[in-house]
Amino acid sequence: MNKLISTLSQVDDDRLRTILQAIPDLIWLKDMNGVYLTCNHRFEQFFGALEKDIIGHTDYDFVSKELADSFRENDRIAMMKGGPSKNEEWVTFADDGHQELLEATKTPLLDKEGQLIGVLGISRDITQRKKSEMFEKFRSSTLELLTGDTPLTVILEFIVQGVEQLNSAMNCSILLLDEEGKHLGHGIAPSLPAFYNAAIDGVAIGMGVGSCGTAAYTGERVIVEDIATHPYWAPYKTLAAKAGLGACWSEPIRSSFNQVLGTFAIYHKDKNYPSEADIYVIEQSAHLASIAIERKLLEEKVRQLAFYDTLTNLPNRRLLKERLNQAMSVSKRTHCYCALMFIDLDNFKPINDMHGHGIGDLLLIDAAKRLKSCVREMDTVARFGGDEFVVLLSELDVDQAISTSQAQRVAQKIRAALSVPYVLPTDILPAATIEHRCTASIGVTVFLNQGINQDDILKQADAAMYEAKEAGGNSIRFHDNLKN
Missing domain, CATH: 3.30.450.40 (GAF domain)
Structure with a gap:
């Protein structure tokens, strides 16, 4: 103790104290036994006590035994190491109860003869960092x-x-x-x-x-x-x-x-x-x-x-093929039939010729809405291109006749919905409208996922649709001569 006091006396006490108090870090000095010899104001805030009441005491007088043991062990490591030792410590300040994460650097102090006389500690707030x-x-x-x-x-x-x-x-x-x-x-x-x-x-x-x-x-x-x-x-x-x-x-x-x-x-x-x-x-x-x-x-x-038609917001060909692939996978597992319908609008070209493609687009948007209203949420309505649409009915029934009957009812519902006259707005006169009648030719194929591929299914429905078209339109035809 006497050696340490003698060493400190060589430095101007007032100057040292001014420096210590100006530094925002916590600074303290202990002897080899962990007894405090001095500290700055920032450290006083940590213990919630004045320097005069800290000097001569140890950590065990101010913090929990667990924390004091930790401080003492870090002091010991620094003294044994013979050089600066760093560690991080979460501490609670006694003056106001706030917490900080401190990076403590503890450096052993030696006298002129190189003998260990104590530990200098500097702790910096690194909470925000x-x-x-x-x-x-x-x-x-x-x-x-x-x-x-x-x-x-x-x-x-x-x-x-x-x-x-x-x-x-x-x-x-x-x-x-x-x-x-x-x-x-x-x-x-x-x-x-x-x-x-x-x-x-x-x-x-x-x-x-x-x-x-x-x-x-x-x-x-x-x-x-x-x-x-x-x-x-x-x-x-x-x-x-x-x-x-x-x-x-x-x-x-x-x-x-x-x-x-x-x-x-x-x-x-x-x-x-x-x-x-x-x-x-x-x-x-x-x-x-x-x-x-x-x-x-x-x-x-x-x-x-990538997957939806920009005009009608219906799935496009690419997404249709994905949905068809999914339906075929489910069919293979459940043995339920599915149905695919090819739908071509009759008498669509005249509206484009007479009123322009803008009005024709409005009719296609309306037709898409009508189609969606005729099927279940799980089914798919897609725009195949131009005035052609495709409807995919998934998981109908394990019996082919029942599945065909179900598809027939949906096709009839679609045919009726698309046959209702279209009343379309026009910009020729304010509040003026155009009425256009446009029926549909519908080709249907009912299938199981057995020995058939996507292209075959699409071709079957397409061929049936052309039969309906050749019959004068506004009609339904099933593949394999299953007539409506």
């Missing part, structure tokens, strides 16, 4: 999800839960706007009460509609640190109180074209104002959500272009 590292790791994991076929809802839930894991005091939500961009819905908020999520679903956005409704409406971040007193939350104050929510910070989720897609929100149980680090998290989380949403929207658009 560690959180930033954790966020970057979380961000990378999120971006990896985007490279696969993970559904959008799973990715958005991953984002929400990832932010909550970074800060257990936060409850997060992602709300998406509807197609019209006027209502909040499709909420991803697993940590919020179900009744709260249900109440928010479908709320119209607008100025003063909570944090999220306002953020979505204005396209600007909305920070409400006290829900109970903020005017934006007046209509929802009771709901928020029931859900135990005290603060809400909402960030608009924007597309690369600056279109608002939804909101990312962070809730706290008590009133709370965000730090700079919190603002970074909310901005980056909203950006991640934007990337995920835009990517999935693009994938859906590509799929739409």
Whole structure:
């Protein structure tokens, strides 16, 4: 002890104290037995005691035995190592109860003769740095999800839960706007009460509609640190109180074209104002959500272009063949018959010749709607090209006669629906319409997945359709001379 005091006396005490107090890190000095010799003001905040009351005592007088044992072991490692030793420690500050992750560097002190006389400790707050590292790791994991076929809802839930894991005091939500961009819905908020999520679903956005409704409406971040007193939350104050929510910070989720897609929100149980680090998290989380949403929207658009007819929004040939392949696989397993119908509109060409392709397109769109109304949800209506459509009926019956009868009824229903006159708008005169009669020739084949391929099925239905066309149209013909 005397050697250490003698060494310290060689330095101007006032200058040393000024330096120690100016440094924002925790600094302390212990002898070989772990007794404190000095510390700075930052360290006083940790123990919640003045330096004069810390000097002469050990860690066991201020913290739990478990933590004190840990401090003592790290001191011992540094002294045995003979050089600086680093470790990370989560500690709670006694003066106000907040927690910090400290990176402690402990360096053994030697006298002039090289004899060990104590340990100098310096601890730096690395809480934000560690959180930033954790966020970057979380961000990378999120971006990896985007490279696969993970559904959008799973990715958005991953984002929400990832932010909550970074800060257990936060409850997060992602709300998406509807197609019209006027209502909040499709909420991803697993940590919020179900009744709260249900109440928010479908709320119209607008100025003063909570944090999220306002953020979505204005396209600007909305920070409400006290829900109970903020005017934006007046209509929802009771709901928020029931859900135990005290603060809400909402960030608009924007597309690369600056279109608002939804909101990312962070809730706290008590009133709370965000730090700079919190603002970074909310901005980056909203950006991640934007990337995920835009990517999935693009994938859906590509799929739409690849598999659906752009005019009628019906499946195209490519998707029809996939659905036909699926139906054949199910047929092989269940032994149920399926039916394929080729449908060609009669008297379609004259409307294009007389009124133009724009009016003809309107008729095709109407015909597509009529076809869909005639079949089950599980069946497929596809546009094959021009004025030709295909209907696929899956899983009819294990009996061929019954299946044929079922297909016959659907075909008759389709023929009747398509025969109703089409009343189409025209831009020649305001509120003027055109009426056009357009029937259909329908060819049907009923099949099992036994010794037949897709091309054969399509050819059979096509051949039957031509028989109906040659018979004068507005009629139904079955393959293999099964007549209507």
